[in-house]
Amino acid sequence: MTVKQKPVVVLDSVSKVYAAGIRALDDVSITIEAGELVGIVGPSGSGKSTMLNVLGTLDRPTSGKVFVNGHHVGELTDRQLSALRARTIGFVFQQFHLAPGVSALDNVADGQLYAGVTRAVRLRNAERALIRVGLGHRIGHRPHELSGGERQRVAIARAILGDPMLLLADEPTGNLDTTAGESVVALLRELHTSGTAVVVITHDHEIADSLPRQVHMRDGRMISEAAIVAAVGRGSQEVSS
């Protein structure tokens, strides 16, 4: 870390207000540095997914500023945001979103479909990515031939295909049992170690507590930020109180 890198994402007093006055995000400010691993926790409906979508430029805030890799999202067109997502951001969802009937390799290769990479290169990268997530032996399997944990790892392989700076995961372990969930978290941790900024929403306190940085949400507000070195108990109490 000789050179100070610019933050991957910055939210600057961001609010998201839906019709009927629902404030899904209420004046949230956060900076996520390159290579960080951040957990977002909070009760259902507290605005975690909304925040992740705003971080990933899938949604625009009602007010406030969002910067992704230095670009002011509010000033970018939909096309420019698409390009940004294609090259800089990877997403993992609770529901995997794999194409049925299509091999793991082809599913993963789609991760760079919109990044201007030839199919041959995409397939080569996909094979490497599948090996990286520990599925080198499942390359030709179709989603219904894979376990839930394996499916989520295929989805992660797809998300990291283009080596994005930022990986956003919305409850990636939500549909998995403990063991499978642990393997997915281990994988996210490994990506973080190799330099990717990872933001993960989780309901699992054990997982959350193991992450180096946690963001606690309630009613659209960030109620506390706890680094793992700070008192973990205090953060948990605030969530449950």
Place this chain on the structure above:
Amino acid sequence: MNADRRPGGRELTPARMNLGDLIRVGSAGLRSRPTRILLSALGIAVGIAAMISVIGISSSSREDFNQQIAALGTNLLTVSPGQDLFGEEAHLPETAESMIDRIGPVESATSVGILSDTMVYRNDHVPEEKSGSIAVMRAQTGLLDTIGGTVAAGSFLTEAMQDFPAVVLGATAADRLGVGSVGPEQQVYLGEQWFTVIGILDPVPLAPEIDTAALVGWPVATDILDFDGHATTIYTRTDPDAVEAVQDVLGPTANPEAPHEVDVSRPSDALAAQHAADDTLSALLLGLGSVALLVGGIGVANTMVISVLERRGEIGLRRSLGATRGNIRNQFLAEALFLSTLGGAGGLVLGVGVTTLYSTIQGWPTLVPAWAIASGIGATLIIGALAGLYPAVRASRLAPTEALAVP
């Protein structure tokens, strides 16, 4: 890795998707739902097949007709008396035939004359009214060559036969009189005496009036039957390159004093006009075909709308992978185009097959015009594009978060 040093645009410029990827993405949706796809492609296929076979069958029939006309020749012209200034029936001058024969490009001229007071019967018991509308005509030996007629049985009038009470019957006339063969025992009662049937003709497409005629020789007509000498129709064959020119001068040549009292016609044109009358039926069938095609197009649109609804999750995922609105729109447009092209190709094969089968059964040559195939393909693409446009645009307008929110 200094982000500022990068060409500022690259990170923010969407990559162009190459054609291979577009085809792969557009056809992926088809492969995953084969039954539904086949059924909605079938709608288009039925429409295209209906249109192609209507056009194909009518052009095959026309081709057959044209070949027949070409075999008969389009250079036959007929001259007959019209009406005079007072609406009375006019006569052709007796010199008409020889004058016409002298026109340069005229290759042959021959006349018939109706003996309007003479009737023909199977026997002498038939009451007068039942003459069966058969015209007795005097004919010349060269008639068949000029009008392109052939004998079905026996022979035509010859120089040697002309003086005898011999008759040649047109195809319909023979039928009405119940004469099926020729020979000395085949007698018909013509005028006031028995005539021997020496020949029966095949139908003559260019001169259908001959089909209902009983033809007798010139000398017999004047000697026995009181023929007045006026020709009622003069048939001419002309140099094929000069037909129009000859047509223009036939009237003045036949009757220099009263050219407007002469009717000149070209039987092949009359046949063609008759044939063209079938076009209304073709137009009707074509209309039905296009309705089928329209319904097929609606089917494709319907399939696409459902497909977009069902695949919102996929759309959201693709947006998260960096697809632009244009990428999404093109994907569904391509899918609709593939779908309708699939139907169109099936329809073409089916339509050509039906045309071949039908025209083979009819003994026609098979002819599916290239323009019909081209417009079939064109219609398919237009329908695919129209049917796909609305669903594709709807898919592309879907907000990513809304698309991803689908369970």
